[in-house]
Amino acid sequence: MKNALDQNKIYRSFDFYVLLFFLISFLGWVWEGAIYLVTRQGFVNRGVYLGPYLPIYGAGGLLLWFLLHRLSKRPLLTFLLSAAICSALEYAVSFCLEKMWGLRWWDYSGWFLNVNGRICLTSAVAFGLGGMALNCFLMPYYMRVYHRLPRGWRIALCILFLAVFILDATYCAVKPHMGDNVSYG
DSSP: OOOTTOTTOOOOOHHHHHHHHHHHHHHHHHHHHHHHHHHHSSOOOOSSSSSSOOHHHHHHHHHHHHHHGGGTTOHHHHHHHHHHHHHHHHHHHHHHHHHHHSOBSOOOTTSTTOBTTTBOHHHHHHHHHHHHHIIIIIHHHHHHHHHHSOHHHHHHHHHHHHHHHHHHHHHHHHSOOOOTTTOBO
């Protein structure tokens, strides 16, 4: 008998991925906000967009889920692969953002073992831990909650989140969110 919570089954409905994307994007936004709250004693919305989400985290989380979902019982391997995959993604996104707007949204130039200020060992370790937490611990919980929500609620949430995100992305494509502690010019 097949279990509805089987993590090895990669095929899921569209709303599964949309809600997961926004959950991870929101958790990334909270994470970055918490870092700045502790280190700079103030809140900063670190995203390119105005809303409470960082799509790089959502995209990275989905990528990790697609690539590593079968490794949920192998945390060390998940950690290492997550660190490598997320570092490559972070480097590529940093490069693209800088080419598009001539600004950097993060700069690790003064950090230990950085590559062109785009990635560093500290962020790779953090992403490795995050990927391990996602695939080994968060996903089983997410799937239980997801399957308990009525389909109508899931669809309504997807429509709401996507509509807000599209409006935000459209606005910020012309006028990206920038400012003190957000981008480096």
